[in-house]
Structures are given as C-alpha cells and as structure tokens.
Amino acid sequence: MTGSxxxxxxxxxxxxxxxxxxxxxxxxxxxxxxxxxVHP
Amino acid sequence: MALATSYAENRAAxxxxxxxxxxxxxxxxxxxxxxxxxxxxxxxIDLLTGFxxxxxxxxxxxxxxxxxxxxxxxxxxxxxRTATRPIPMGAITPGEAEGFGWTxxxxxxxxxxxxxxxxxxxxxxxxxxxxxAVYTLWLKRRTPQNIVIGGLSGALPPAIxxxxxxxxxxxxxxxxxxxxxxxxxxxxxxxxxxxSDDYARAGVPMMPVVRGKLSTRRQILAYTVALIPLGLAPxxxxxxxxxxxxxxxLIGAWFAVEAVATFFERDEAKEPAAHRxxxxxxxxxxxxxxxxxxxxxxxxxxxxxxx
Numbered sequence: 321m322t323g324s325x326x327x328x329x330x331x332x333x334x335x336x337x338x339x340x341x342x343x344x345x346x347x348x349x350x351x352x353x354x355x356x357x358v359h360p
Numbered sequence: 361m362a363l364a365t366s367y368a369e370n371r372a373a374x375x376x377x378x379x380x381x382x383x384x385x386x387x388x389x390x391x392x393x394x395x396x397x398x399x400x401x402x403x404x405i406d407l408l409t410g411f412x413x414x415x416x417x418x419x420x421x422x423x424x425x426x427x428x429x430x431x432x433x434x435x436x437x438x439x440x441r442t443a444t445r446p447i448p449m450g451a452i453t454p455g456e457a458e459g460f461g462w463t464x465x466x467x468x469x470x471x472x473x474x475x476x477x478x479x480x481x482x483x484x485x486x487x488x489x490x491x492x493a494v495y496t497l498w499l500k501r502r503t504p505q506n507i508v509i510g511g512l513s514g515a516l517p518p519a520i521x522x523x524x525x526x527x528x529x530x531x532x533x534x535x536x537x538x539x540x541x542x543x544x545x546x547x548x549x550x551x552x553x554x555x556s557d558d559y560a561r562a563g564v565p566m567m568p569v570v571r572g573k574l575s576t577r578r579q580i581l582a583y584t585v586a587l588i589p590l591g592l593a594p595x596x597x598x599x600x601x602x603x604x605x606x607x608x609x610l611i612g613a614w615f616a617v618e619a620v621a622t623f624f625e626r627d628e629a630k631e632p633a634a635h636r637x638x639x640x641x642x643x644x645x646x647x648x649x650x651x652x653x654x655x656x657x658x659x660x661x662x663x664x665x666x667x
Contacts, residue, residue, distance in 0.1 A: 328372035338375045353412060353475045 370450050377446040381429055381457055382422030389645070390421040390517045393540065396649035397521025397533060399656035400599065405525045409476060413524035416472040417517055420484050423464035424491040424513070430457035431496050435562040441555060461492075472524075480523040487516045501563070504570040511544030512537075518649070532599035535590070539648065542587040546580045546619060547641040553577075553622070553634040577623045580637070584619035588612040591648060601660045604651040611644045 394417040398410055405413070429436060429447055437448035446452045452460075465488045473481035495510030503509075515537045522533035549567050552559060553576060556568040567576040591612050595605035618637040625633035655662075 331372035331374045334375050335373065335378070338378075349412070352408065356406075356408065357475075 373451040377451040381426045381446050383425030387418055387421045391418050393649050394517035394521040396652040397518030398525055400652045401522040401525035403525050413476045416468040417520055419464050420468040420488050423461045424488050426457045426461035427492045428496045430454045438562040439558040476524045477527045479527050480520050483520045483523055487513050504565050504567045507548045508545050511541050515540035535594055539591050542590055545583045549576050549580050550634045550638040554631040581619050581623045588616055595663050598662045601655045601662050603655050607647040607651040611647050615640050615644045
C-alpha cells in the first residue's frame, strides 16, 4: 500500500505510533465525555 | 492483472494496510448517511456527543469491513477487484484482521452505549452482526439474494444517527433505511454485470452468474421503479424539504433513464449502460443525503406533511 513495504522496522514503528495516537485520542475523548456526564 | 493464487509472501503491514482493511470508501458513505440521520432528526445533540456517535458508526463500519475481508480471504484472492486487498497481498493475516475487527466492533458498540444511548448502540451491534454473520458468513456464498437481504446492514446508519439524537425510531428514519435498502440491488447488480466473470471465478452466486444478465437487467429495472417514488416519500411525510424533493425527482429521473438503458443494453463485453447506472446510483445516494444535510444547515423547513 505504501512505499515502505520493504522496511519492516519502519512499518512496525509507524504502526506503533498510530496505535499510540489512537489510544491517546481515546483517553482524551473518554475523559471529556466522562466530565460532561459528571458535570453537565 | 495477475491474481493472487495463493497468499503472497508475508510482508510488514503498514498503517495504510490497516486503513485499507476497513474499506474506506464504504466507510465514507456510511459516515455520510449516518451524519444525515443525525442532522435530520428532530431535537438537539451536543457537538461532542454527535461526534462520538459518528465516530462509533465509522469505526463499526470499518470493523465490519475488516471482518468481511478476514472471512472472505479465500475468495478475495480469486477476484480482480479484491486481489490487491491487504490479506491476499500477504500484509495482514485473516486472524489478525479478525482480531482487529472484533476489537473495534466491541469498542464502538460499548462507546455508543456508554456515551450516546442504548438504542443507537443496539442498532449498531445489530448492523455489525447482520453484515458479518448474516451477509458475509451465511448469504454471500449461498444465494443470489445475498446483496438484497445483506443490504439492510448498509442501510441502517441513518437510523443509527437518528436514534443517537432521539433515543428512538420513527417513520422518517425507517423510510431512509428503506431507500438505501431498495437502492442497493440496482447499485451492486450494475457493478456485477461487468464483474460477473470475477464472481463466477470465485463461486459467488451473484445474480448475473446464477440467473443470467437478462434477468439481472429486469430486476435492476424493477427495483429502480420501486426506488424512485420511495426516494420522494420523505418530502411528503414532512421529513425533507424542497431541495431534497428536487434532488430526488431530477436525479431519480436520471437514475430511471439509465436503468431503462441498462435493461436494453446488449453490449455484454463492455456494459457501458451498467457503468453509467453505477455512477448515477452513487450520485443519487450522495445527492439525497447531502440535500438533507444542506437543508438542516440552512434551516430550510421540511415540506408540510399533507403535501
């Protein structure tokens, strides 16, 4: 799909960064939504 | 194009592979119709809750796509259209796609239930179940009615969006679901008219493979004749306004013209009318739900229900 297919380490690193960003965004989202529920 | 006759040699999966695994084009249409359901619904939803609802719809759609690719990996590698997907290309294994898909599905339904409401969460769970279990695992390889019945899962997002705002369903969202449901057969059968060799090679009993192209053309026309008045109906029950009515009328007429042209088409090698029908079906669906969003954004009131 991308030009980096032949470099497994680079691909793994980018996957890890994407997972970290997604989890971080979920943490922020959960926090804000919970605050909204607790203090509407 | 050379098809993947066996799973290609493993290579490292990229972020792009996992993105492709979620069928982004299908996901974009689902997000679009889900958003239309949210904005067309009466009542108020705060911006963040609306965003979470749309996020859950998008993630569940992506998860369904991943699960579909996981369970259809054996036939995907046999078809030109699907041979370059991440699993046939050897980037992701079916097991990885399955784990990815179920994790996202459960997460999306849980998030919808926790932060939006249980009706929307239940509808979302039903949509994933219907697409994966009923369509992918049961109907797809067994009957030419696969995309007719299975189309219900792709039709539900406007109702999920509506339920996210109101916590319930009514005639209008059911009508939106019915419109997408009736739109699905002419849309996919137009595609299958020029992809029938692909489906035959993979043993997928699409309508042109099982009943022949003439029968498929006849059924495309029948579903289109049923779809056009159904597409106009939201304007007559007070669920849509004049912009919607104009789009549904004009593009619906164009849709009907192309369905008739497909019915009379005899160039089975190129199927030019089916190509045009496929394109106009996408324009029709986009225009219908875009007009709902535009009318909501511009505060254009729905037409009176007695019209």
